[in-house]
Amino acid sequence: MAAPSNAEPSPLPKNGVSDWSRRYTCFPVLLITEFPLTSFSPRAFFRRQEVMENVMRILESVEVKWEHFQTWTDFSRLHLSNKLAIFGVGYNTRWREEIHYHYAEISSQVPLGKRLREYFNPEKAEGRVIMTKVQKMNWKNVYYKFLDITISEARCLELHMEVDWIPIAQTRAAGCSNGSQYLLPGGIPKTYGLYAIGYEETSRSNSSSSTDNKSSPSQEEEETDHCESVEKDKRTSSKVTYCYLGIAEERTLQQCLFQHFQTSGKHYSREEPSAVTRFLQDNCTGQAKEGVLSGLHIYIKFIEVELDFLSAGSLVECLETAIGYSLKFNKKDAL
Structure with missing residues (x-):
């Protein structure tokens, strides 16, 4: 049996989704590392979900058009290189042309072009998800849309x-x-x-006004109280x-x-x-x-x-x- 290879990961493909399906078809699917259960924070999870839903609603309300993701050079264009923005990533399938959201966020600290290059990098967790979806033919095409914003609008x-x-x-x-x-x-x-x-x-009514007489809540009760909070x-x-x-x-x-x-x-x-x-x-x-x-x-x-x-x-x-x-x-x- 051949010894395991210690070679460095292959560089990013110069082309887009088509390169993924050609170059990685014979490779095993890469699983995303899950966070340990002890580090899971319901508050942070719900906050992230709420932010993503808000960003999607904003992008829909201003009627920004989807752009077909083809190559990474798209993200180096001048109009993307130094802008802050809110952006969304979407996909369609071979069966339905309608584009569905996969992800959305506010890029308020990193210029949009750099953030998109990071997000679509197949050697990182976010990019591996997209690569795997295309590789397994769950998705047909990948799209992105964005609305550039000022620093004050990002803070708003x-x-x-x-x-x-x-x-x-x-x-x-x-x-x-x-x-x-x-x-x-x-x-x-x-x-x-x-x-x-x-x-x-x-x-x-303020539900928090009622008090209970529990003397020493169990761990299960504390977890329930945290979720209720x-x-x-x-x-x-x-x-x-x-x-x-x-x-x-x-x-x-x-x-x-x-x-x-x-x-x-x-x-x-x-x-x-x-x-x-x-x-x-x-x-x-x-x-x-x-x-x-x-x-x-x-x-x-x-x-x-x-x-x-x-x-x-x-x-x-x-x-x-x-x-x-x-x-x-x-x-x-x-x-």
């Missing part, structure tokens, strides 16, 4: 898909029997960036309605949010309060009745962005496309 999408909502506490205003005031959390950056304000109807996070994200996207460019994130949420009437400028500021003020005025605060639950989220990049892109349209509805308190020409 990260704000929506990656950043959790932070609930804003309300407390009864001192010396006032029918009003409340907001308590902003600590840790809001004194830097520039993007922030969003959302709300949730208080009439919805993940599902609760998903429900919280889905039931919060965005109403405003702010850009902290002339003032810091901390200053902008403080201006919106203060109820004393003092502002950094002498201009009239914005629509979202008036909405927040009205929400905490006259809402404390019989000791119960009954206004809307308010949430915020924010992300830091370098000042030089904040003015680029169409941020309101970007977020509205991602969430699927209009922002109530944004002027359409403001951002």
Whole structure:
């Protein structure tokens, strides 16, 4: 029997899918290494799935066309080499020409051309999946589509898909029997960036208010509680309605949010309060009745962005496309 070969892996084929089927037909199928069960995180898994579904929906809503993947030189073209983008990978079969999504992501840190070359590399896990599907004739052709985005738009999408909502506490205003005031959390950056304000109807029941009397939960119970926590996070994200996207460019994130949420009437400028500021003020005025605060639950989220990049892109349209509805308190020409 011949000794096992220690040769280096063969270089990438210069041609595309056709090279895979010719060069690797006689080779055994390469299996993707699975993650150990102990490293599996339900929260991270659901987050990745949610991000991928959001990216697919964005690509469909802007009606970007599929491009047939043929060679790796496609990804070295000038218009792909230095752009950030959201992209999708799709396929069809010999039986149906309709293209289905296989994968989608935001390439917000790596230029699109480099990321696609990495993704289609047959010597890496992602590329091996595609190679195997074509080799076994599960797929006929492979396609990709993309929408180039600015750095600020990439951060805006990260704000929506990656950043959790932070609930804003309300407390009864001192010396006032029918009003409340907001308590902003600590840790809001004194830097520039993007922030969003959302709300949730208080009439919805809060399942987390009920407490149990379990003294020492078992491992199985703890795992169940963890999965329930993940599902609760998903429900919280889905039931919060965005109403405003702010850009902290002339003032810091901390200053902008403080201006919106203060109820004393003092502002950094002498201009009239914005629509979202008036909405927040009205929400905490006259809402404390019989000791119960009954206004809307308010949430915020924010992300830091370098000042030089904040003015680029169409941020309101970007977020509205991602969430699927209009922002109530944004002027359409403001951002």
